[in-house]
Amino acid sequence: MSTKAGSVIKKKSKKQDVKDLAEKIKRNALLKQKQQQKQVEQDEEDEEDDHDKIEETTKETVINPDDELKFKTFHELKLVPELLESIQQMKFTKPTPIQSEAIPYALEGKDIIGLAVTGSGKTAAFAIPILQALWSAQIPYYGLVLAPTRELAYQIKETFDALGSSMGLRSVCIVGGMDMMDQARDLMRKPHIIVATPGRIMDHLEHTKGFSLKNLQYLVMDEADRLLDMDFGPALDKILKIIPSKRTTYLFSATMTNKIEKLQRASLHNPVRVAVSSKYQTADNLIQSMMLVSDGYKNTFLIHLLNEFMGKSIIIFTRTVAHAHRTALLARILGFSAVPLHGQLTQAQRLGSLNKFKSGVANILVATDVASRGLDIPSVDVVINYDIPTDSKAYIHRVGRTARAGRSGKSISLVTQYDLEMYLRIESVLGKRLPKDPSPSKEVLQALHFHVDKATAEAIRQTKDFHEKNKRKGSRGRDDKDREER
Known part of the structure; x- marks a missing residue:
């Protein structure tokens, strides 16, 4: 046999070996895939059995x-x-x-x-x-x-x-x-x-x-x-x-x-x-409504409502820590007795805010969703949704802060053009459309807006100072769920 012929046979032999190896790998892979699929099916079956046993x-x-x-x-x-x-x-x-x-x-x-x-x-x-x-x-x-x-x-x-x-x-x-x-x-x-x-x-x-x-x-x-x-x-x-x-x-x-x-x-x-038994529903003695808010006038609408409900016990819910802190400062600058409650306050500050609100020393609590569930706040007259929650369940928990133990209560949601989709989702979960409260007159809004705008600028400045102070202390900011990692 010539050297050339031997070389060709060797090459063919190597190609066959490679082909055989590829086939073997493919067979093993398919076998492994089948075994994994079988295991998944078995796990699902076991989970169903466990569920049936629980039932x-x-x-x-x-x-x-x-x-x-x-x-x-x-x-x-x-x-x-x-x-x-x-x-x-x-x-x-x-x-x-x-x-x-x-x-x-x-x-x-x-x-x-x-x-x-x-x-x-x-x-x-x-x-x-x-x-x-x-x-x-x-x-x-x-x-x-x-x-x-x-x-x-x-x-x-x-x-x-x-x-x-x-x-x-x-x-x-x-x-x-x-x-x-x-x-x-x-x-x-x-x-x-x-x-x-x-x-x-x-x-x-x-x-x-x-x-x-x-x-x-x-x-x-x-x-x-x-x-x-x-x-x-x-x-x-x-x-x-x-x-x-x-x-x-x-x-x-x-x-x-x-x-x-x-x-x-x-x-x-x-x-x-x-x-x-309680599906996603709100108390019968809760009066719910919404107010359509003009762009750039949200704080003015809020202050108008605080004037309307002067002296009543109010919780204002916001979506973020920054909004909660700024809104509490805004209300305070304009003479209202308001305290914030959110995850970037120290534990002593959070308890202090809660105790002031529960005792009536402050009648307005501005909070993230940390206050929507679990806390025992016995008497709240009005809930204001400054920011519409992204989760419909969060809305139910928020408005559930009022109209408790047989008492009546009121909730108002400030709805901008950007909130309509979320708000319609909430109405869908509730299974009803909520009435629209009439907006204040243009004259009332204009009279308020200048003062509110000025106070908002000061509240923003103070909120920035608060966050800078926290950064210097090396404190970690928490998200709006107020995650308690430790």
Whole structure:
């Protein structure tokens, strides 16, 4: 055989080898793809089975608020006298629907999923059973309550303190923005109840020497939908791995989403699901309206409304931190008693603003959506949407700050030409068109506009100073969801 012929055979042989190798890689790739597809199908099947098992094992009760209550007074429950005394002092005359349905199951030791909106009395629905059980146990680190925001955490602690006032309760609030060493000292005093934001309690579990939750008996995840929306998922996963699996768990949420379903699977055992029937709807005694605003005149329209509702308790909602701060300053410059509430204030400033508003020292609160849910602000006459929210649910929560506990209330939305699409979406969710309030006359607007424009320029200058000061301090700005990372 010639050298040339041998070379050709070798080349053909190499080509065949390459072709065979390519075919082998292709076959392996197809096999791997089939295996992956099979695994995906199996996972989906397993998830459906899990879901079916949950549906089989989860007892669900949907409560119509008009239905007869399971118990009509707290005296009908076998609560310890000290707890009953505190309930009387707090003037809890009769239970709310969520309390009436959830508390009896909780007293039996069941895990609870409570689906109810803000203002439905869910804090007492989980605090009362925990305190009842704590009376006989009297051990530290007995209960952990996780909340999405600092304000809600402080509020939950206040409810626990008030209900446990006659039984020597020790509680602590562990949230971001406060000194870690001070918090570590508080934890070393061995409180019975810890109310915390997930990021900060995880910090202490990892770094505070001598602190452990190995004896934890109760875990509460309040506003669980918000906990997951605010990216607390990884911190929750870590906490669930560290704490005892043998415990009682309460999960409270405004809605039941897929994420909540997964959290339920990971953390609850044969729970009872209690849902207060309430679709996306607003209270019957709430008067809602909108006002079409001319371009460049939004602040003038707002000040006109503040004059109209002089002396009433008002919350103004904005979409951004900058708008909240600037609008509060604008109102103050023009002689109104207004305070801001947003994520770039220190914790002390935020609590100060809330307390001033709740006590009536200031009658106007200008806030981002941090104030739309969870906070207990008992009496609000008017809600003004300075900025239209991008999410229809956020609108429901905002206007739900007024017309509570049977009282009437009013909400007004300032709608510019750029907001119409979002506003029509909100009307679609509500299932009705909202009436249009008449705009103030041109004469009134012109008389106001010069003064408002001048005050707005000063408010913008002061807002810039505020942001510069924050940057110098090295503080991190938060987005409008007011994410509580720690």
